[in-house]
Amino acid sequence: MLSTNQAATMLALQDKMNAKVNPDWIAVKSPFLRAVVIEAAEAIEHHGWKWWKKQECDLEQLQMELVDIWHFVLSAILIKHEGAQQPALDDVFAELGSTSVTFDGQQISYASLNLLEKLELTIGLAAAKRYSLGLFSALLADCQMSWDDLYAQYVSKNVLNFFRQDNGYKEGSYVKIWSGREDNEHLVEIMAKLDVKSDSYQTDLYNELQARYNLLDMA
Template sequence: MLQANQAQIMLQLQDNMNAKVNPDWLATRSPFLRAVVIEGAEAIEHHGWKWWKKQDCDLEQLQMELVDIWHFVLSELLLQENGEHAPAQAHVFAHIDETSLEFDGNTWQFSELNLLEKLELLIGLAAAKRTSIGLFSALLADCQMTWVDLYQQYVSKNVLNFFRQDNGYKQGTYRKVWGGREDNEHLVELMLDLDATSLSFQDDLYQALHQRYSQSK
């Protein structure tokens, strides 16, 4: 289960990342839930949904899409709470064990939905400017992830996001595909070779990304 200190760390990291992209991010009020819609659709693509052809589920990339979604959910929670971390954290723990929700005139029981149906519900909620921590928790379980797994992968992706910004992502000069693969794929590979519980994990991962990115030029 998610620990209070882990929730605090993720909220702080997300605040820092948003501020790096835009120091006035709270006032700008970017459409974070629109990003959840897009990331949810990408998650469906990684799972496979086309009934007219054979498709294999890419579980690692599907998990990474959930991590991306969590970035935007955290951002939306912080936005709703005017940047205050404590109430945003309280919201997470107040709803993390919910097993159903009311939406579009229906009661949706998460246990009765498969993974694709849960992703569709997530997209629908986000399009309606809503979030559900309970639904996200159910998605984690379907993707064979615990909240501890999410925490470790979130920290890893946060490092990648900082790396992207430091290498021209906002200016359009960063190459998202290098060495013949997307940077997300490089991240998954590199993080497996490092100790995610180490105090130097963030720095070690950043340096590993920097070295591989430099060698690909």
């Protein structure tokens, strides 16, 4: 289960990341839930949905898309509470255990949906400027992730996001494809080599990303 310390840490990291992109991000109120729509659609692609061709589920990339979704949900929660950390933290736990949602005039039980249907519901809610932490928790379970797993991957992706910003992401000069693969894929490889519990984990991860970015042929 998600701990209070983990949730508080992630909210603080998300605020710090967003402020790096735009110090006035709370007032600007960017459409973070629109980003959830896109990330959930990408998750569907990684899962595979085309019935007319053979596809295999890329579980690691599917999990990474859930981490991306979590970034944007946390941002939406912080905006809802004008950046106040404690009310945002309270909001996280208020409905974390919910098992259903009313949407489009129907009461929908998460247990009645398969993974793709949960992702579709996530898209529908986000398009309607809504989110459900109970639904997200159900998605984690379907993708074989615990909250501890999410926390570890969230911290890792947070490092990648800082790395991107430091290397020109906002200005458009950052190169996302390294040797024919997305930086996300390189991140997964590096994570597997490092100890997430190490005090130097964030620094080690950042340095390894920088080394690959500098040395690999990028296409």
